Amino acid sequence: MGLRVTLNQMTWFAVPIVMGVVAEIFGRELSFYVVGLTATVMIVVLGLWASWRNIFM
Amino acid sequence: MNDTPRDDIPWQTQAAIYGAGVFSFTMVLISTLIMPLLAIRLTDSAFLIGLIVGSRYFLTLVLSIHGGALMDRLGTRRIMIAFAVIAVVAPFLFPLALLLPVATAIPVIILLQMVAGVSDAMVWVGAQALSGHVMKGRRRYVGRMTSIVRFGAFFGPTLFGLMWDHTGIWLTFALMGVWSAIGLYCVLKIPRSSEESEIVHDAPVRLADLVPRIADYLSAFRLIAIPAVALILLVTMVRIGATGVQSSFYVVFLKEVEISAAAIGFLIGFAQLIASGGSLLASPLARVVHPHWLTICAVFMTVVTISITPVLVFGAPVWVTLFLLATAIGLRGLCLGISQPMEISVLGRAVASTEQGKGAGLRTGVKNNCQPASKQCRPSSDGCGCRICRYS
Numbered sequence: 001m002g003l004r005v006t007l008n009q010m011t012w013f014a015v016p017i018v019m020g021v022v023a024e025i026f027g028r029e030l031s032f033y034v035v036g037l038t039a040t041v042m043i044v045v046l047g048l049w050a051s052w053r054n055i056f057m
Numbered sequence: 058m059n060d061t062p063r064d065d066i067p068w069q070t071q072a073a074i075y076g077a078g079v080f081s082f083t084m085v086l087i088s089t090l091i092m093p094l095l096a097i098r099l100t101d102s103a104f105l106i107g108l109i110v111g112s113r114y115f116l117t118l119v120l121s122i123h124g125g126a127l128m129d130r131l132g133t134r135r136i137m138i139a140f141a142v143i144a145v146v147a148p149f150l151f152p153l154a155l156l157l158p159v160a161t162a163i164p165v166i167i168l169l170q171m172v173a174g175v176s177d178a179m180v181w182v183g184a185q186a187l188s189g190h191v192m193k194g195r196r197r198y199v200g201r202m203t204s205i206v207r208f209g210a211f212f213g214p215t216l217f218g219l220m221w222d223h224t225g226i227w228l229t230f231a232l233m234g235v236w237s238a239i240g241l242y243c244v245l246k247i248p249r250s251s252e253e254s255e256i257v258h259d260a261p262v263r264l265a266d267l268v269p270r271i272a273d274y275l276s277a278f279r280l281i282a283i284p285a286v287a288l289i290l291l292v293t294m295v296r297i298g299a300t301g302v303q304s305s306f307y308v309v310f311l312k313e314v315e316i317s318a319a320a321i322g323f324l325i326g327f328a329q330l331i332a333s334g335g336s337l338l339a340s341p342l343a344r345v346v347h348p349h350w351l352t353i354c355a356v357f358m359t360v361v362t363i364s365i366t367p368v369l370v371f372g373a374p375v376w377v378t379l380f381l382l383a384t385a386i387g388l389r390g391l392c393l394g395i396s397q398p399m400e401i402s403v404l405g406r407a408v409a410s411t412e413q414g415k416g417a418g419l420r421t422g423v424k425n426n427c428q429p430a431s432k433q434c435r436p437s438s439d440g441c442g443c444r445i446c447r448y449s
Contacts, residue, residue: 004290004404005125009118011294013111015301020107028103028310029367035302036364039295043360046291047353055284055349 066192073246074191075205077137078184080240082206083213084144084177084233086329088113089304090214090322091229092170094221095151097309099163110305112167113174124179128186134247137183141241144176148233152226180240187247203333210329218322285407289352293400296356296393299363303328303389307366311382314370324382328390335394348399355396362389 015035023031049055089110096109120127128136147169154165184202192198213236220229280286303325311321335355342351362385369381 004293006118007290007294008297009114011297012114012301012304013118015298016107016111016305017104018107019302019306020102020104020111023103023107023306028306028313031103031306032302032310032364032367035298036360039298039360039364040357043292043295043353043357046288046295047350050284050288050349050353053284055288 066198069246070191070248071198071201073243073248074184074187075202076243077141077180077240077247078188078202079206079209080236080243081141081144081177081180081184083209084237084240085181086210086325087213087217087233087236088173088177090218090308090318090325091221091233093305093308094312094318095166095226097312098226099155099159099166103306103309105163106309107305109163109167109170111301113170116171116175117178120175120179124175124182125186128183132249133183133186133190134244134249137180137187137244137247138241140176140179140183141237141244143172144180144237145234145241147173147176148230148237151230155226177237180244183244191247207329207333211326214322214325215319216322218317218319221318221322283407285349286404288349289400289404289407292352292356292396296359296396296400299356299360299389300393302363303386307363310366311370316375316378316382320379324379324386327383328386328393331387331390332394332397335391335396336398337394338391339395339398342395343399343402348403352396352399352403355392355399358392359389359396362386362392 019031019035022034026034092110092113093106096106099109100106117124124136150169151166151173154162154169156162157165188199188202217229217232220232281290308321308325311324312318339351346354365385366382369385370378373381
């Protein structure tokens with residue numbers, strides 16, 4: 001749980017800053033799509049990895 | 058204080074813990090509305106807005122494992138009181154910082170954000186811990202706490218959004234201070250448990266106790282070697298990332314398209330309310346869909362529903378825009394509610410089934426608050442205690 005807390009807080013801290021940088025580059029509207037697409041790809045990759053490693057068994 | 062036959066925890070004690078929980082947790086949500094609104098008043102730079110908003114979680118990040126250990130060593134209530142006092146003072150300093158030149162005000166606001174953020178978080182973590190210690194982790198009490206916290210989470214952001222729209226920065230932050238002061242009053246009303254009295258009596262505050270211990274962190278990080286743990290932690294990070302968007306540029310974007318602060322506050326509160334239903338749905342859904350896949354699908358939807366925000370604002374009448382935004386954020390809340398108990402349940406099972414998880418790594422970190430969380434968040438028995446695990 002302590003690990004989960006740490007990683008969660010790391011994300012809470014980093015995401016607004018990263019999105020701020022992305023918004024500076026692509027604009028605020030596009031930053032939603034860029035961050036959303038990145039997160040979507042991550043979640044799909046995690047799902048595929050989990051299937052490949054048989055984590056769900 | 059009298060006990061009743063049905064409730065062996067006095068209602069005054071329950072009220073104090075629920076109060077501490079609701080006033081600290083709602084302050085976390087309120088700040089996700091107010092701070093982006095403040096940031097866009099200070100600067101146009103998206104990076105600085107992100108930095109101002111994100112900095113609220115920096116000290117909480119640094120102290121997340123250590124904070125739990127500190128509560129173990131010095132006593133939960135004592136730590137809560139110290140942070141609750143800071144949480145009362147900090148909101149009054151924000152408007153004062155605005156009196157400084159902008160170049161100075163922004164770094165000061167960032168520092169204040171760090172201090173205010175960790176204060177709210179520690180009081181909230183402590184309230185969860187005490188609901189486990191004082192109320193012995195009973196589902197009935199945690200369920201009540203969850204209901205009350207959700208109720209506050211719905212009304213808090215809307216109320217402060219209205220304040221922002223109709224009063225101004227000074228009064229809004231003053232009310233935030235008053236809000237935290239009520240939380241402090243509740244913390245002071247929490248009686249010391251016998252266990253904690255011993256801790257406090259036997260353990261004076263030493264500098265060594267206040268310094269984070271690397272061993273606490275290393276033992277926790279060893280758990281990432283377990284694939285199921287790694288999967289859930291990464292999935293949780295993605296979910297939190299989407300929530301990070303909601304608590305920063307979602308507010309900024311909507312404010313820039315002339316949505317009122319009250320309406321944005323309502324949307325944030327609405328998502329919390331719908332998340333309650335989602336938590337209750339987690340258990341029945343987990344019987345149909347494998348918990349791992351359910352978690353991944355729910356998190357996928359939380360990402361999609363926040364990412365499409367600009368699509369929903371296309372120049373339609375305001376009520377149509379608000380309806381679309383409420384539908385999207387409601388769906389997001391539902392998926393959040395489903396994913397959180399799943400994450401905690403899957404993580405708990407993965408760790409429990411592995412010898413590594415039985416070592417000191419898990420125990421020392423946030424022992425106090427993870428006990429009630431893990432007990433209450435199994436989806437098969439109870440999805441209700443899950444939203445309160447945001448800091449767990």
